[in-house]
């Protein structure tokens with residue numbers, strides 16, 4: 001078969017059933033026994049892929065498995081409004097940082113991203129952003145923080161010294177503005193309750209390509225910042241295994257408002273989903 005034809009087929013690696021790009025089942029080799037590819041009573045039209053609801057927002061695909069999600073523009077309105085000053089049509093991919101597997105639950109990585117409380121302690125050498133210059137943002141399903149730096153230094157190759165805003169959209173979309181013309185988006189993929197794989201994608205927002213030296217600089221900064229966060233999140237994961245943490249912990253009423261909002265949404269979503277399982 002020609003290469004171009006293969007590219008138009010989705011093939012299951014388990015029993016080699018294949019589907020066209022609309023999800024229709026096209027072949028089910030040997031399903032009725034050796035060389036019986038179309039047994040009597042087997043209706044190909046009954047066994048297509050299940051459709052799911054998706055929305056493409058710029059470079060990112062949002063997936064809704066139960067089909068009950070609101071329209072994306074309505075759901076994500078609090079987040080979209082906070083980035084109105086960015087022209088997303090000028091978005092250009094610059095680089096990917098692949099951190100591989102981190103020994104922590106995905107929620108710790110989100111919580112760590114939301115709150116600014118740890119920045120001047122955990123990132124004391126990789127950022128020049130002081131706690132006092134930070135503010136928190138909580139707007140329904142969108143939460144995070146921002147920091148205003150009076151004397152920005154966009155050429156600092158070892159520490160973040162710029163005004164930034166970093167937000168999360170429930171449950172796991174993460175986006176931040178760093179430097180005047182850059183955004184970063186994280187992808188946190190839960191592998192198991194104690195393991196998450198993480199990538200950070202870096203873009204420019206002024207339509208310009210980033211030069212090799214600049215890519216090297218921002219990759220270096222972000223690699224170091226993320227590694228500092230990973231160490232903390234892995235320790236949090238270990239701590240949660242202790243009986244001492246069974247009754248929960250304490251959050252700062254000032255700096256961790258976003259974490260509180262996220263945890264409440266997680267609890268609500270868990271209750272809703274367990275009620276729906278019981279009904280079934």
Ligand SMILES: [Fe+2]
Pocket residue numbers: 112113118119122123225229
């Ligand atoms: Fe951090």
